[in-house]
Each structure stands twice: as C-alpha cells, then as structure tokens.
Amino acid sequence: MSARLFVGDARVEDAATDAALVEGRGFAYGDGVFETMRAIGGSIPWWPGHRARLALGAARLRIPLPASERMETELHDWLSLHRDGVIKLIVARGGGGRGYRPAFDAPPVWALLASAAPLPRRPGGxxxxxxxxxxxxxxxxxxxxxxxxxxxxxxxxxxxxxxxxxxxxxxxxxxxxxxxxxxxxxxxxxxxxxxxxxxxxxxxxxxxxxxxxxxxxxxxxxxxxxxxxxxxxxxxxxxxxxxxxxxxxxxxxxxxxxxxxxxxxxxxxxxxxxxxxxxxx
Structure with a gap:
C-alpha cells in the first residue's frame, strides 16, 4: 500500500510522518472521517458523491477539511500515479495532547492511500x-x-x-x-x-x-x-x-x-x- 500524508496544506516529509500520525486525534480516538473509492483509468467516477459525504461527515464532527483546491490537486496527482485500484482518503482532526476536548481550529491531518483492486467475487453469489x-x-x-x-x-x-x-x-x-x-x-x-x-x-x-x-x-x-x-x-x-x-x-x-x-x-x-x-x- 502506498500513502501520502498532509497537515493542513503542507505535505509531511518522511521524518515527521510518525509524529504527525501518533500525535493526531485520528490515531488516538478515531476522530475523523474517510472515503474508500474505486479508481479506474486515473479517475474516480463517483468522486462527487464521496466528496459530498466527506463534507457532511466533517461538518457533523466539526472538523475543518483541507482547502478544496489543494485536496483536488493532490488527489489528481495521486491518481496519475495510481490509476486503477482503491484510493482511500482520510481526514482526521488535528491537534494533539491528552483529553477529549477538540481543537476546532487545528489544521486537519489527512492522507491519501492506494491499494490494489479487490479480487473477483465468488462465482454464483x-x-x-x-x-x-x-x-x-x-x-x-x-x-x-x-x-x-x-x-x-x-x-x-x-x-x-x-x-x-x-x-x-x-x-x-x-x-x-x-x-x-x-x-x-x-x-x-x-x-x-x-x-x-x-x-x-x-x-x-x-x-x-x-x-x-x-x-x-x-x-x-x-x-x-x-x-x-x-x-x-x-x-x-x-x-x-x-x-x-x-x-x-x-x-x-x-x-x-x-x-x-x-x-x-x-x-x-x-x-x-x-x-x-x-x-x-
């Protein structure tokens, strides 16, 4: 599986990846939303539906999404490298520290992942x-x-x-x-x-x-x-x-x-x- 990590609009370099993940609330509490999407030919045909549900979930949890243009640009670039298969987009609330109280203005921690398409279904059902x-x-x-x-x-x-x-x-x-x-x-x-x-x-x-x-x-x-x-x-x-x-x-x-x-x-x-x-x- 391939992955690319961001905090706000900034891509996280390898040396800081572990800290960004472990200190984030997504790792600690599952405080985030995600979309698992089927890509084919370098595009996600149902992207509008995934984007709408991602926005709904983020709004419900009061998690700020990455800037729309930035997210679209990075997704497009990711699809140029992973044209066919499964793309996962995770957006978690940023901010670390102990306790459940969220930091509503913290830049989100988000990631793009890619994996192979699923195996064919069982014949007959x-x-x-x-x-x-x-x-x-x-x-x-x-x-x-x-x-x-x-x-x-x-x-x-x-x-x-x-x-x-x-x-x-x-x-x-x-x-x-x-x-x-x-x-x-x-x-x-x-x-x-x-x-x-x-x-x-x-x-x-x-x-x-x-x-x-x-x-x-x-x-x-x-x-x-x-x-x-x-x-x-x-x-x-x-x-x-x-x-x-x-x-x-x-x-x-x-x-x-x-x-x-x-x-x-x-x-x-x-x-x-x-x-x-x-x-x-």
Missing part, C-alpha cells in the same frame, strides 16, 4: 451469515463514514471460515441494517428496498446510486423479511453490486432483477464491467 454484534443507535453519527469502526471489527471477528464472504448486522432493536462492509438491498413485491441509516449504519455512495437508479425505497427490515425476500444484493463503492446466493440455510437462485441491476451499474461505472463470459439470467 456471496455466502452470508448473521452477526451477533449489534449496531448501537447514535443519530449524530448515523450515515457518515467516521473513523471509529469498532462495531464492524467485532462483527467481522466472529468468523474465520473462508467459505463465508460477509455478515449481516442488526441494531439493538433487532432490525437488519447492513453487512459489515456493504449496504444491503432486498427485492420484495417487485421493488428494491434498503434499511434506513437514520439511527446507525453508513449512507454508502453505491447505496445512493442504487436508490436513485432503481427508485428503491427505505424501510426497516426484520430477519424474517430479509430471509423471505425474492433476492438479496450487497453493494459498496469498491465492489459494486454483489448478488447473494446463501444466507444461513436460505438460498437464492440467480434473479433477473439482480442481473439487470448489475448491467445498469456497469453502464454507469466502468470499474464494474461484467465479465463477458458470465452467464446472466
């Missing part, structure tokens, strides 16, 4: 399980991609079976919210539905695209509603729309609506092109 770890309700943090992801880490630590691709998480009221690293859509009564993220969960960029592209709706989902759905998909901005083949003992055959969703996404985002050898229903 994902295999899921239910997670026991619950998502707590906190409307002030709901929807944004903040730096504290301990609930997802605890949920992902629940299994080591390589035959399981992902886990679905519920909230403390037992409503289904999302997977550990993706949003969930279910096909019911001929329409796509996804859980709201007003109390917990992340408002994914791919989720936002899917809501608009398919006139999908939001509703609270029970375990029974998910397990009885006509079809399930997971989605995120790095891997696109992923069909689900099994959840526990429940299985799903390939569904034409899922194939249609993937075709439309491929037309909208070149990183999610469909393998021409794949036989879609």
């Amino acid at each position: 994902l295999v899921l399980r239910w997670c026991e770890t619950r998502l707590a309700h906190q409307p002030l943090l709901a929807g944004i991609k903040h730096g504290n992801r301990l609930e997802q880490i605890l949920a992902r630590a629940e299994w080591s079976d390589p035959g399981i691709d992902e886990g679905l998480m519920r909230d403390t009221d037992d409503h289904v919210v999302a997977a550990t690293a993706a949003n969930l859509f279910v096909r019911t009564e001929g329409r796509w539905w996804t859980p709201p993220v007003d109390r917990c969960g992340i408002a994914g960029v791919c989720r936002s695209w899917t809501l608009r592209a398919f006139a999908a709706g939001e509703r609270r989902l029970t375990v029974a509603a998910v397990e009885s759905a006509e079809a399930l998909v997971l989605c995120n901005a790095v891997r696109g729309i992923l069909p689900v083949a099994r959840l526990g003992d429940r299985t799903w055959a390939p569904h034409p609506a899922v194939a249609d969703a993937r075709r439309r996404l491929a037309a909208a985002h070149p990183a999610f092109a469909i393998d021409p050898n794949e036989d879609l229903p």
Whole structure:
C-alpha cells in the first residue's frame, strides 16, 4: 500500500510522518472521517458523491477539511500515479495532547492511500451469515463514514471460515441494517428496498446510486423479511453490486432483477464491467 500524508496544506516529509500520525486525534480516538473509492483509468467516477459525504461527515464532527483546491490537486496527482485500484482518503482532526476536548481550529491531518483492486467475487453469489454484534443507535453519527469502526471489527471477528464472504448486522432493536462492509438491498413485491441509516449504519455512495437508479425505497427490515425476500444484493463503492446466493440455510437462485441491476451499474461505472463470459439470467 502506498500513502501520502498532509497537515493542513503542507505535505509531511518522511521524518515527521510518525509524529504527525501518533500525535493526531485520528490515531488516538478515531476522530475523523474517510472515503474508500474505486479508481479506474486515473479517475474516480463517483468522486462527487464521496466528496459530498466527506463534507457532511466533517461538518457533523466539526472538523475543518483541507482547502478544496489543494485536496483536488493532490488527489489528481495521486491518481496519475495510481490509476486503477482503491484510493482511500482520510481526514482526521488535528491537534494533539491528552483529553477529549477538540481543537476546532487545528489544521486537519489527512492522507491519501492506494491499494490494489479487490479480487473477483465468488462465482454464483456471496455466502452470508448473521452477526451477533449489534449496531448501537447514535443519530449524530448515523450515515457518515467516521473513523471509529469498532462495531464492524467485532462483527467481522466472529468468523474465520473462508467459505463465508460477509455478515449481516442488526441494531439493538433487532432490525437488519447492513453487512459489515456493504449496504444491503432486498427485492420484495417487485421493488428494491434498503434499511434506513437514520439511527446507525453508513449512507454508502453505491447505496445512493442504487436508490436513485432503481427508485428503491427505505424501510426497516426484520430477519424474517430479509430471509423471505425474492433476492438479496450487497453493494459498496469498491465492489459494486454483489448478488447473494446463501444466507444461513436460505438460498437464492440467480434473479433477473439482480442481473439487470448489475448491467445498469456497469453502464454507469466502468470499474464494474461484467465479465463477458458470465452467464446472466
């Protein structure tokens, strides 16, 4: 993985990198926001959506963002070096010292990282399980991609079976919210539905695209509603729309609506092109 670090508008040289990270509140408290984005051909097709969510999260936490022109220039330069793969942008609150009281005027500590594109998905669809770890309700943090992801880490630590691709998480009221690293859509009564993220969960960029592209709706989902759905998909901005083949003992055959969703996404985002050898229903 490659990385580039900044404090405010200044790039941090290697000798000062460790101090800038360890003394920052992002390292100490997860006091920051981040975006994980799919790059292809030297661009990020969904950058406007990522930028908007980054700004929303930073405003919610009262963290000043880097100057817009500076951030755009550095991102463009980073993409010239890392044209295809996954780009991560992290913005943490600046200022060190002990204690929780934030310094609202401190220059942000921010970083650009690059890694390889994810491996192809499992042929035939994902295999899921239910997670026991619950998502707590906190409307002030709901929807944004903040730096504290301990609930997802605890949920992902629940299994080591390589035959399981992902886990679905519920909230403390037992409503289904999302997977550990993706949003969930279910096909019911001929329409796509996804859980709201007003109390917990992340408002994914791919989720936002899917809501608009398919006139999908939001509703609270029970375990029974998910397990009885006509079809399930997971989605995120790095891997696109992923069909689900099994959840526990429940299985799903390939569904034409899922194939249609993937075709439309491929037309909208070149990183999610469909393998021409794949036989879609």
